[in-house]
Amino acid sequence: MSNLRTSRIRLAGAAATAVLATLSLGACSDGAGVKDEGASTTVQPSKNTNPDSGTDASNADSDSGSSSNSSNSAGSSGAKTSTNGSGTTAHTPTSTTPAASSAKPVTCEGSNTKTVAAPLNRPLNHMLLTVTNTGSKSCYLYGYPAVRFGEAQSVPPVIEDSQPQAVVTLQPGESGYASVNLSAADGSGTNGHTVKSLSVYFQGRSGSGSVGTGAHPSLPAKGVYVDDSLKVTYWQQDMDDAINW
Structure with a gap:
């Protein structure tokens, strides 16, 4: 009887250990673990391999180019205005008096x-x-x-x-x-x-x-x-x- 009781106690302890092990495995595969892995996955591709990141970079370049073009356009416009102003000044006809009218008789x-x-x-x-x-x-x-x-x-x-x-x-x-x-x-x-x-x-x-x-x-x-x-x-x-x- 004594031996049988001992065997049952050991069997119950093994079962308890198995239950604890199962609970530990469940804890490792719960939502928190998935979120941690997901966070790691989300952070790393955004810096290196995420196609969306490439698209954003292209858009950023495009925006930069637009900004540059706008700046160049503004510069060109200013130069054009300056040139036009200079041209207008250079080609403004000066009034002259005919020699027959201004010359002494x-x-x-x-x-x-x-x-x-x-x-x-x-x-x-x-x-x-x-x-x-x-x-x-x-x-x-x-x-x-x-x-x-x-x-x-x-x-x-x-x-x-x-x-x-x-x-x-x-x-x-x-x-x-x-x-x-x-x-x-x-x-x-x-x-x-x-x-x-x-x-x-x-x-x-x-x-x-x-x-x-x-x-x-x-x-x-x-x-x-x-x-x-x-x-x-x-x-x-x-x-x-x-x-x-």
Whole structure:
């Protein structure tokens, strides 16, 4: 009996040990253990092998690039604005005044004018001289034309009453006028003769002598008839004022 009781006690102790072992194994495989392993698994892949981590890194690079591009765009915009501002300043046209308007007027003479001589039917025995400014500056037609027909040694007198109130001023392209009384309409003139050449000289501001070069307008092939009654008018701004004398 004693031996049997001992065997039962030993068997019960073994069973208890087995139960304790089972409980220990259960404790090792409970939720806490799984969570610990899961935490370890979650932490390690996020640093090394998790594909989501790679995606995030790519997005981070993309964001960084966008930020860089935005910065570059801002820089480019600033440079462009600066360039445009510089270009605008560099290409801003400066106002200029035409030389013809700003330059001081000069004296009209042969080198900056063109002179045309045209005989007139009315008034009878008259010739009209037309002087056109061909230069780039305004010019003054002072006094009256000093004309020489043919081989004449002197110039004819001027009709004093024809003097205008102001000096004739010609802008580039404008014309001034004077008329020449070639001979007496009633035939009372003396020393009449035909001439085929004409020279016209221009006076300066002082009115004494000629200045610059003369003009040599052509005459009709048959020439013109002149006598001692030959005289000229002052230069006129208007053609009608010239031929009225």
